Amino acid sequence: MTPEPSLVATxxxxxxxxxxxxxxxxxxxxDSASLAVRSGSIHALLGENGAGKTTLMRIAFGMIRPDTxxxxxxxxxxxxxxxxxxxxxxxxxxxxxxxxxxxMTVAENVALGGxxxxxxxxxxxxxxxxxxKLGMTMNPLAKVRNLTASERQKVEIIRTFAxxxxxxxxxxxxxxxxxxxxxxxxxxxxxxATNGGSVVLITHKLHDALEHADEVTVLRKxxxxxSGSITDVTESALANxxxxxxxxxxxRNDRPTAVSSQRVLELKEVSLRDRHGIKQLAHVxxxxxQGEIVGVAALEGAARSMLRMMAGRTEPASGDIVRPASIGxxxxxxxxxxxxxxFTLTENFALRxxxxxSGRVDWPMTRVLTETVIKEYDVRTPGPDISISSLSGGxxxxxxxxxxxxxxxxxxxxxxPTQGLDVHAVAAIHEKVRSACKTGTAIVxxxxxxxxxxxxxxxxxxxxxxxxxxxxxxxxxxxQSLLSTTST
Amino acid sequence: MTAEGVLAADALVRAVPLIxxxxxxxxxxxxxxxxxxxxxxxxxxxxxxxxxxxxxxxSAGFLVLPIALTTGAVAGALWAAVAAELKRRFHVLExxxxxxxxxxxxxxxxxxxxxxxQEPTRIYPQTVALAESARLPIVxxxxxxxxxxxxxxxxxxxxxWIMKQTEVGFRIRAIGASPMAAESAAMIDVSRMSWAxxxxxxxxxxxxxxxxxxGVTFALYENISPGYGYTAIAVALIAGLSPLxxxxxxxxxxxxxxxxxxxQRDFAIPSSIAGMIEASLILSTLVFAAMRKHYTLxxxxxxxx
Numbered sequence: 001m002t003p004e005p006s007l008v009a010t011x012x013x014x015x016x017x018x019x020x021x022x023x024x025x026x027x028x029x030x031d032s033a034s035l036a037v038r039s040g041s042i043h044a045l046l047g048e049n050g051a052g053k054t055t056l057m058r059i060a061f062g063m064i065r066p067d068t069x070x071x072x073x074x075x076x077x078x079x080x081x082x083x084x085x086x087x088x089x090x091x092x093x094x095x096x097x098x099x100x101x102x103x104m105t106v107a108e109n110v111a112l113g114g115x116x117x118x119x120x121x122x123x124x125x126x127x128x129x130x131x132x133k134l135g136m137t138m139n140p141l142a143k144v145r146n147l148t149a150s151e152r153q154k155v156e157i158i159r160t161f162a163x164x165x166x167x168x169x170x171x172x173x174x175x176x177x178x179x180x181x182x183x184x185x186x187x188x189x190x191x192x193a194t195n196g197g198s199v200v201l202i203t204h205k206l207h208d209a210l211e212h213a214d215e216v217t218v219l220r221k222x223x224x225x226x227s228g229s230i231t232d233v234t235e236s237a238l239a240n241x242x243x244x245x246x247x248x249x250x251x252r253n254d255r256p257t258a259v260s261s262q263r264v265l266e267l268k269e270v271s272l273r274d275r276h277g278i279k280q281l282a283h284v285x286x287x288x289x290q291g292e293i294v295g296v297a298a299l300e301g302a303a304r305s306m307l308r309m310m311a312g313r314t315e316p317a318s319g320d321i322v323r324p325a326s327i328g329x330x331x332x333x334x335x336x337x338x339x340x341x342x343f344t345l346t347e348n349f350a351l352r353x354x355x356x357x358s359g360r361v362d363w364p365m366t367r368v369l370t371e372t373v374i375k376e377y378d379v380r381t382p383g384p385d386i387s388i389s390s391l392s393g394g395x396x397x398x399x400x401x402x403x404x405x406x407x408x409x410x411x412x413x414x415x416x417p418t419q420g421l422d423v424h425a426v427a428a429i430h431e432k433v434r435s436a437c438k439t440g441t442a443i444v445x446x447x448x449x450x451x452x453x454x455x456x457x458x459x460x461x462x463x464x465x466x467x468x469x470x471x472x473x474x475x476x477x478x479x480q481s482l483l484s485t486t487s488t
Numbered sequence: 489m490t491a492e493g494v495l496a497a498d499a500l501v502r503a504v505p506l507i508x509x510x511x512x513x514x515x516x517x518x519x520x521x522x523x524x525x526x527x528x529x530x531x532x533x534x535x536x537x538x539x540x541x542x543x544x545x546x547s548a549g550f551l552v553l554p555i556a557l558t559t560g561a562v563a564g565a566l567w568a569a570v571a572a573e574l575k576r577r578f579h580v581l582e583x584x585x586x587x588x589x590x591x592x593x594x595x596x597x598x599x600x601x602x603x604x605x606q607e608p609t610r611i612y613p614q615t616v617a618l619a620e621s622a623r624l625p626i627v628x629x630x631x632x633x634x635x636x637x638x639x640x641x642x643x644x645x646x647x648x649w650i651m652k653q654t655e656v657g658f659r660i661r662a663i664g665a666s667p668m669a670a671e672s673a674a675m676i677d678v679s680r681m682s683w684a685x686x687x688x689x690x691x692x693x694x695x696x697x698x699x700x701x702x703g704v705t706f707a708l709y710e711n712i713s714p715g716y717g718y719t720a721i722a723v724a725l726i727a728g729l730s731p732l733x734x735x736x737x738x739x740x741x742x743x744x745x746x747x748x749x750x751x752q753r754d755f756a757i758p759s760s761i762a763g764m765i766e767a768s769l770i771l772s773t774l775v776f777a778a779m780r781k782h783y784t785l786x787x788x789x790x791x792x793x
Contacts, residue, residue: 313672329672337672340665350658354674357655 013075014039014198015091015167020059020069022052024390029055031222032069035200037167037215039074042189042199044209044230047219048242048394048422053202054096056219057169060200061093062086073167092160096171100152102145109144110159130161134188150181157188168192169200174208186212204422206238218242242422262290263322264410264442265310270319272305280305282466283319288411288442293433295457296446297478303446303463304332304415310444311413324411328404328441332415334393338400341389345381345399346370348388352403373402378428394425401429405436412436413444418452430456450475495750497631501704503742505530505716507640508696510723510734511647516689518651518729520664521682525571525586526693527717528593529564533694534701535597536563538615538708539605541701545619552622557639557698564694565687567593572686576679582686590717601709614709624703636699640735643692647731660685693717714745722770725777741766 019032030052037043047053058064060071062080071078073089080086083093100109107123124140131138136154144152153173160168168189174182189199189212203209209216209230216233218226218241226233226241265288272281280302288294296303308314309321311329331337339348349370350361370384377398381391388396397417404412414433418426433456437443447453453460457473462481471481509526516523537560544552571589574580598613600606607616624634651657662670663678670676696716705712723741727733748762 313675331672336666336668338669339673340662340669342665343662347658351662351669351674354655354659354662355676359655360653361655361658363653 013037014041014073015060015200016072017056017060018070018072020056020066020071022055022059022064022067028222030059030066033219033222033224035060035217035224035227037198037200039166039198040193040196041214042193042201042212044201044203044213044216045219046203046206046209046216046238046242047225048204048424051219051242051422052222053204053219054171057093057171057200057202060086061091061169087163087165090164090166091169092163092165092167093169094153094156094160094171094173100144100155103143105141105143106138106147106155106158107140109155110140110162112159126162127158130158134158134161134191135184136188153185157185166196167198167200169202171202172204173201174203174205204242206235206242209238210235239423263287264290264324265444266320266322267310268320268322270309270316270321272309272314272316274305279466281309281316281463281468284466284468286461286468288444290410290442291437291440292458293437293443293445293456295453295460295473295478296444296463297450297453297460297481298446298463306463307413307415307444307446310411324409324442326407326409326411328409328412330397330400330404330412330414330417332419334396334400335389339388339396342387344386345374345379345384345388345391348399349373349384349403349406352406369406373399373406377402377432394421397421398425398428398432401432405432405441408436408439409441411442411444413446415446416448417445419448426452450478453478494631495746497628497633499743499746500637500739501632501634501742502746503739504634504636504640504703505696505700505713506719506723506741507644507735507738508699509693509717509720510727510738511640511644511731512689512692512696513717513720514724514727514729514731514734515647515660515692516685517724518664519660519682519685520667521686521689522583523568523571523586523686523689523693524583524721525568525589525690525717526696526720527713527715528586528590529567529690529693530697530700530713530717531590531593531597532567533560533564533697534712535593535600535605535697535708536560536694537698538618538701541618541622542605542616545622549621552619553624553702556622556702557695560698560701561691561695564697565691567694568690569683569687572683572690575686576683597708597712598710605708607707612709615707618702618706622702623706624699632704634699634703636703639695639699640738643695644731644735651731693720719766722766722773725773726769 013036015035015037017033017035019034020030021032022030033052033056035043035045035056045053045057055064059066062083062085071080073091078085078089080089101112104112107120107127108118110127111118111123127138127140131154134157136158138151138154138158144155147155173185189201193199201208201213213230216226216228216230216238217224218238220242226237265286267284267286269283269285270281271279271283274280296307305314309316310323312323312327313329335341340351343351346363346367350366367384373379374381374384379391379399379402380395388399391399401417412433418429421429433443433445445453445456454473454475460471460473460478461468462471462478469481471477509530512526512529513523537556540559541552541556544555567589568586571580571582571585574585575582601613601615605615607614624636627633627635627638651661659670659674659676659681662674663676663681667678671678697713700712701708719741723737724734727737744762744765748759751757752759
């Protein structure tokens with residue numbers, strides 16, 4: 001087959017991915033998706049979770065081989081066997097999960113993957129030089145272990161510059177940054193583009209794309225749903241392209257409050273230490289009644305130990321806790337704490353409460369229950385017998401929620417259940433939580449998103465400095481009490 | 489019985505301790521517990537069952553055999569419990585402690601067969617021979633194939649069933665695959681479960697020792713095991729830790745070792761050739777296991793985010 005020159009030989013073409021397809025097991029991740037990034041521009045790659053954004057960029061970066069399709073940079077055809085090839089071709093990638101060695105210094109991390117002798121002073125000087133050029137401040141001799149998330153991201157960016165990248169791929173770079181750092185980042189990216197570089201910005205935030213990108217490509221279910229200049233698209237057009245239907249808005253909570261007053265969870269003068277012996281709660285009392293949603297607001301995981309104790313995973317150091325017989329728990333880190341990636345969906349279903357059962361496992365029954373969860377919670381999977389690692393994050397989370405709500409528990413504890421999920425999955429999770437609450441399940445919902453707490457909760461408790469205080473579900477009020485409790 | 493038949497039966501006899509220790513290793517590896525001490529547990533099991541058989545012979549009648557086998561299993565479990573206890577209380581790596589316990593067991597046997605347990609004439613470094621009543625019955629006439637083979641098969645089938653069909657087996661697989669998820673989602677007490685698995689693993693290895701004494705050697709002496717507990721690691725790994733697979737790979741190693749001895753005897757081909765084949769097999773199994781892990785890791789990394 002001869003390549004179509006009209007498609008690929010346009011002027012200023014930096015990175016061009018042409019009709020890339022990729023399947024994992026039976027799941028189609030990409031279905032002839034194309035992406036053309038002009039030199040000198042910032043190109044936003046939008047899509048909901050599982051749309052194939054990250055897969056497409058991993059293919060561009062040589063981490064995954066495509067089933068079909070071609071990769072061109074400045075009109076030269078490439079076939080990358082590894083990221084090293086991609087780096088040699090001028091690509092640089094900043095990953096969602098940082099790929100830095102915590103025990104090494106910034107300079108050492110930047111030099112990683114280089115050849116020949118390592119010269120500490122020379123590398124340090126180089127790091128300082130690149131950082132200065134990018135308008136960053138960075139101590140090259142600092143250990144990465146001691147850096148904050150946004151500083152680590154800067155190290156990753158410096159590293160791609162040190163490898164003389166001409167095309168920069170950033171996977172959800174704003175997820176870990178404060179608003180000020182986000183502003184700085186885009187200033188740097190713009191300067192990089194103006195000097196002839198090209199930038200691919202993977203994101204699921206419409207705002208980032210509209211504000212900072214020149215061009216945009218939207219992926220939906222592995223296909224290109226929309227592609228064009230940012231000046232030609234509107235926010236609603238992007239949202240429609242991402243979701244494929246009318247944008248689902250989270251409705252305000254209109255349910256009558258506290259229908260019943262039967263207590264489900266009771267904490268009396270509870271004190272709690274985490275596993276390092278650090279005090280997490282001191283003499284805290286709290287009642288949660290049937291059918292209510294109690295929002296939990298806390299900074300930086302301050303509520304983590306408390307939620308685990310409520311879910312029956314740990315016991316308090318002192319005080320009394322009365323828990324109901326059946327509790328569902330959706331932990332924050334689903335691939336580590338909620339699921340076993342290499343197990344099938346059916347086996348992962350069997351995981352819940354396995355310690356309380358004995359005798360034989362009723363596999364046919366478990367499989368039927370798994371299929372019910374797949375259907376009721378709209379988990380996109382070819383079936384219950386494939387390993388759960390082949391599902392996207394949103395589908396894994398829907399499955400976890402479905403499993404924990406199976407058998408109508410009296411209490412459901414959720415820990416940031418919508419983090420990193422797209423609007424679509426978030427709406428699905430909210431809807432299921434609400435309907436569980438209507439059937440009488442008491443819900444304790446921790447979220448780092450105050451808007452979400454305000455929209456969902458009947459009342460909100462703020463956990464800080466080992467005490468709790470109660471407030472009404474209002475964004476501003478929650479924010480105020482979070483800040484006031486931490487400042488005292 | 490033809491000469492070939494006798495040889496084949498000998499291969500199965502040789503396979504019995506390999507299958508049993510292979511099952512012991514496979515069970516622990518499946519739970520993410522690295523019991524490398526099957527050798528020591530086998531020796532302790534052999535010692536305890538020999539002691540009981542000798543002391544009880546004449547007084548317990550047909551009960552001697554079951555008591556001796558049970559004692560062997562319990563002794564193996566207790567020997568493994570030392571490592572299990574160290575792991576649970578002080579987080580001592582069982583990989584190291586179980587190997588160290590092997591050396592203690594080897595020298596313990598040495599000491600006993602030259603000291604307190606030595607036969608009355610004090611000439612040979614071994615115990616007295618076991619009475620007829622304390623010996624395992626032969627299941628195939630005119631061969632040395634003893635009932636221990638049936639026991640090994642039964643345990644393999646039982647383990648296969650347990651791992652697939654029961655909650656306990658599922659929990660063992662869960663803690664091996666992801667201790668974090670097992671603790672958080674399934675609320676399994678992982679450290680208690682690992683403790684129990686290591687003890688059970690030790691019990692099976694101890695039983696292997698008891699069966700070796702009452703089915704093959706009929707006495708305890710040094711070098712009663714030519715490293716069964718170590719070969720067991722290869723047996724288990726080649727079988728991918730599957731209990732029924734371990735039966736097959738155990739028989740394979742049995743054939744290999746018996747065949748090598750016959751080749752040396754009849755054709756003067758050095759039996760160390762078999763040792764070299766075995767070692768290459770272990771090496772290639774490790775390479776394959778590493779490669780498989782490498783590629784599944786890659787596959788997981790490739791999953792859509």
